[in-house]
Amino acid sequence: MHCFGVANKRWITFQHLNFLKRMYVTQSSKDLSQQAKLKPDPVAHPVLEKKHLGQEKTVTCELRSVSPLHPPLSETSHRNEVKEMKSAAVVEDLATAVGAESKEKQWKEMKLQLDDLPGILARLSKIKLTALVVSTASAGFAMAPVPFDLTCFLLTSIGTGLASCAANSINQFFEVPFDSNMNRTKNRPLVRGQISPLLAVSFAATCAVPGIALLTLGVNPLTGALGAFNIFLYTCCYTPMKRMSIANTWVGAVVGAIPPIMGWTAATGSLDAGALLLGGILYSWQFPHFNALSWGLREDYSRGGYCMMSVTHPAMCRRVALRHCLALIGLSTVAPLLDVTTWNFPLVSLPINLYISYLGFRFYRDADRSSSRKLFFCSLWHLPMLLLLMLTCKKSLLESEDKSNHLR
């Protein structure tokens, strides 16, 4: 490396300028400098980068020792070389100075800005995911075969939302160094130091206590207990298990299944078969959703030490995803048998259930990034669509009452 650097100064200069240009570009856009490797070519550069840095230092030393000696020489080639070396040195110093300046700008004072606080807390509580969780709980509430009570509905939604915020904040509190090392999660508030761990935990407690109290006292104790259990399951079981065993995916699926059950129990006050069916649908949906997502994150999971099926048991990962896509068809068919919906529901939901099963099959067979992405994105619209269809096919109260009267 060193000899190569000494022998081919002209080539090195050009390479240097290119590399420095790239380095400058990399450092001036904040996100790119966060990786352990330079972008855009993630595999090639880590080794090259080290070589270049080594060469940079070598050339710097040589430039400083060589230039005072060379000017007296009258040969044109030497003069040109000196000019090139000096210009390389100038460019290098400039690039280093600019690089240093932009690096300095990236240092932030760890002072809580009250203006930014709502945004920070929204990201800490994973507000979009929370909204999704609340909507599944609302769907559970709406599907329950009881007259709609607006107050109860609002209390349930708020209570579930607060519980979800608390659980998500604790999850981020536990995962700071792991989140720093994964592309998907490296911009979270605790990773960026926008909020202190103490404040994150305090926020979680401020959400959990009123949330669970609201559910227990304002709705019913069963819903409150389910909410508290779900927070515990997510923070104390799922989060640590992510790094211990692939069973974490099944635990996570249960975590996702509980909110609609909570919605149902909030409305009816009891854990009926209908609640378990809704929970079952959400449980099954988690697998194509998560397994497809995790397929593209295998490198990050492996480096971060996460035990995910996609890394350790790839065939099982795809098999389970397909299995649960097909289970959705089965569960949709059970819905009218439990009087949750009319028989229209299995029929109208068949197209979307078949489509996701088809994508699940493609993922199972092809096992590549494109099929995993298609399955993941399909799961994002499939669930809201399925719940909407379920709501429109809900068995009306009058029909159920008529049926039970007739049976008597």
Next chain:
Amino acid sequence: MAGAAPRVGRWWLGSRRGFSRAGGGAGRLAAEGPVRGHKPESPASSFCPPACSCNDWIGPPDRHSNLRPIIFHIPKNESPLERKLREFRQETQIWNQQFWASQNMSFRKGKEEFISSRLKAKGLDMIDRTGQKVTLNAEEMADFYKDFLSKNFKKHMCYNREWYKRNFITTFLMGQVAFKRVWKKLGWKKMKVGN
């Protein structure tokens, strides 16, 4: 404008030295006490917080560990509890930095070795005709990812336990410090009201 800005404390700059040293990857770092005025080794570590600030400062992610270094502020009247918290956080920061820098380094090395051995088995060169490094796709890399995870499982378990412990202790100490500060403020207010 008279004189210089008032001194409000110092910063623990040992963390900067720690981060620039960790550039090698494996990073044998000694926990250092407060150091001032030493020469920085890289552009990233040449940052010095302004004298008027009395907060910690957090930097860009480290190249090797992807963790963001923190320069801790040392207040003039640092209590023993505050000092305990700061030193514990410094120690945790160095420990975390060492682990992740070495983890990422060994992952990268392992990946390079795996790619080169696979390419050799295929009879291909590491660099193709256009001068670009040949890479394997995610499906081919899957064996390496699985292998890396299982090889490092015990190491990860130890790290997890230690990290959870340190995280709890840090947060608990932060809580104690915050509580004492509030208590002190209330105490001062009572005295003022009394007087």
